[in-house]
Amino acid sequence: MDTTVPLIKLSEDDFELLEADQLTLQGMVASRYTHFKDESSKWQKWLVTVSEVNQVLSDIQRMWSYLEPLFIGSDEVKKELKEDAKRFEGIDAQVRQILKRCFELKNVKKACTQSGLLSKVSERSERAFEEDEHTRDGSREMDADGSLSCRIRLTAVLAK
Numbered sequence: 001m002d003t004t005v006p007l008i009k010l011s012e013d014d015f016e017l018l019e020a021d022q023l024t025l026q027g028m029v030a031s032r033y034t035h036f037k038d039e040s041s042k043w044q045k046w047l048v049t050v051s052e053v054n055q056v057l058s059d060i061q062r063m064w065s066y067l068e069p070l071f072i073g074s075d076e077v078k079k080e081l082k083e084d085a086k087r088f089e090g091i092d093a094q095v096r097q098i099l100k101r102c103f104e105l106k107n108v109k110k111a112c113t114q115s116g117l118l119s120k121v122s123e124r125s126e127r128a129f130e131e132d133e134h135t136r137d138g139s140r141e142m143d144a145d146g147s148l149s150c151r152i153r154l155t156a157v158l159a160k
Contacts (some may be wrong), residue, residue, distance in 0.1 A: 005104035
């Protein structure tokens with residue numbers, strides 16, 4: 001199993017610059033001077049996309065980093081939750097592929113504006129790691145018989 005997966009994150013300084021640049025572009029687009037309006041609008045859309053992709057990937061990475069050792073690394077969980085573990089294997093492969101591709105591009109704008117990336121991750125981010133009646137917020141609880149109850153519906157993540 002490949003254990004080298006880069007996690008994607010904007011530094012606090014870069015995030016603050018992103019927000020500041022978004023405000024600057026917002027002012028340029030709203031300005032009565034139209035000379036740079038088309039180019040400013042294009043950059044405004046790109047920066048919004050970068051911000052949205054960064055947020056969605058942060059959420060997915062956080063949950064994936066938590067669930068990956070459970071569903072991939074734990075034989076007990078694989079035994080108790082065979083279906084969920086099998087579904088998570090596909091999700092694991094997709095998350096790894098997306099993170100590696102973003103890292104390989106070495107360019108935030110190119111990584112975040114990949115064709116279909118935002119729609120692929122954001123459409124389902126709300127439902128990404130739904131939990132059933134036994135779990136809340138991705139937490140795990142032990143059933144009365146001591147078995148692990150973590151029936152998280154992971155199929156919605158990044159699946160078409």
